[in-house]
Amino acid sequence: MKDGPEVSRVSTAVIAGVCGFALAAGGGIALWTANRSPNSAETHSSAPTTAPALSPTPAESPAVIIPVPPPNPVGVPQAQTPQTLPQQALVSKSPQPKPLPEAGAPTVQVYWVKGAGGKFEAVPTKVAVKPADEPNTALEAAFNSLLAGPKDATxxxxxxxxxxxxxxxVKNDGVYVDLSAEFTSGGGSTSMTxxxxxxxxxxxxxKPNAKVWISVDGKPLELLGxxxxxxxxxxxxxxxxxxxPL
Incomplete structure (x- = not known):
C-alpha cells in the first residue's frame, strides 16, 4: 500500500511539469507574436496610402516641337531667315522742316527816296546776300537792285x-563806283541831291564810315546837273x- 501514494506523487509532479512547460512555451510564442505584429504594422503603414499619379499619356502631354533645319545640299546657298528689324528702323522718318533763315544772315541795304512834309527822306531796304560773298559781289548785288528800281509803291x-x-x-581806302552817263541826265537840284x-x-x-569815289563813264564826278x-x-x-541834307 505504500507504493501507491508515491506513484501518485510522481505522476502529479510530471503532469505539473508538462503543464508548466506548455504554459512557458505558449507564453513565449505569444510574446514573439506580439513583438512581430508592430513591425508588420509599421511596414504596412510606411507604404503610400494614395495611389501614385499616373504619367500623362502622349495625347495629354503638351507638344514641344524643336525645329530642325533641313540639311543644306552642297553648292546650294542656304536661305536666310528673315530677321526682325529694330523698332527704330520700322518707324518712317518724317520730312525734316526746312531750316529758317538765320537772324544774323548777311544783308546789304539799298536806299530809296520818300517824300515827307515837303522834304526828302532816305528809306533803306535790305537785300540778302550769301555769307561767302565778297564785299565787291555784295555791293554789286545792291547796286543792281538799286538801278532796277523799287518794287514798293510807297x-x-x-x-x-x-x-x-x-x-x-572795294579797296582799302574806300568804294569806287563807276556809272553810265544816264546818271547825270534830267531833273533839278532836288533830284540830283x-x-x-x-x-x-x-x-x-x-561800312557806314567808308569813303566813296563816284565816276561817270570812267571820269571822276565833280559837278552834277x-x-x-x-x-x-x-x-x-x-x-x-x-x-x-535830305
Missing part, C-alpha cells in the same frame, strides 16, 4: 532809268548830310 528812286553800273570795286544820296548811302551799306551841284571826292555819309 518809295521811289531819283536815279534816271537806264543808268547802268559800269564797275564797282536825292540820287547822289542814294548812291553814297548804298555804297556804304557794309545843269546847276553844277558840286560833288566831293571822296564823299561820305557825314559830308553828304552836312552839304545836302
Amino acid at each position: 518809295v521811289y528812286s531819283e536815279i534816271p532809268q537806264g543808268t547802268k553800273l559800269r564797275s564797282l570795286s 536825292g540820287r547822289l544820296g542814294q548812291v553814297i548811302y548804298t555804297a556804304t551799306s557794309l 545843269g546847276e553844277g551841284l558840286e560833288v566831293a571826292q571822296p564823299s561820305t555819309r557825314q559830308s553828304f548830310d552836312k552839304n545836302f
Whole structure:
C-alpha cells in the first residue's frame, strides 16, 4: 500500500511539469507574436496610402516641337531667315522742316527816296546776300537792285532809268563806283541831291564810315546837273548830310 501514494506523487509532479512547460512555451510564442505584429504594422503603414499619379499619356502631354533645319545640299546657298528689324528702323522718318533763315544772315541795304512834309527822306531796304560773298559781289548785288528800281509803291528812286553800273570795286581806302552817263541826265537840284544820296548811302551799306569815289563813264564826278551841284571826292555819309541834307 505504500507504493501507491508515491506513484501518485510522481505522476502529479510530471503532469505539473508538462503543464508548466506548455504554459512557458505558449507564453513565449505569444510574446514573439506580439513583438512581430508592430513591425508588420509599421511596414504596412510606411507604404503610400494614395495611389501614385499616373504619367500623362502622349495625347495629354503638351507638344514641344524643336525645329530642325533641313540639311543644306552642297553648292546650294542656304536661305536666310528673315530677321526682325529694330523698332527704330520700322518707324518712317518724317520730312525734316526746312531750316529758317538765320537772324544774323548777311544783308546789304539799298536806299530809296520818300517824300515827307515837303522834304526828302532816305528809306533803306535790305537785300540778302550769301555769307561767302565778297564785299565787291555784295555791293554789286545792291547796286543792281538799286538801278532796277523799287518794287514798293510807297518809295521811289531819283536815279534816271537806264543808268547802268559800269564797275564797282572795294579797296582799302574806300568804294569806287563807276556809272553810265544816264546818271547825270534830267531833273533839278532836288533830284540830283536825292540820287547822289542814294548812291553814297548804298555804297556804304557794309561800312557806314567808308569813303566813296563816284565816276561817270570812267571820269571822276565833280559837278552834277545843269546847276553844277558840286560833288566831293571822296564823299561820305557825314559830308553828304552836312552839304545836302535830305
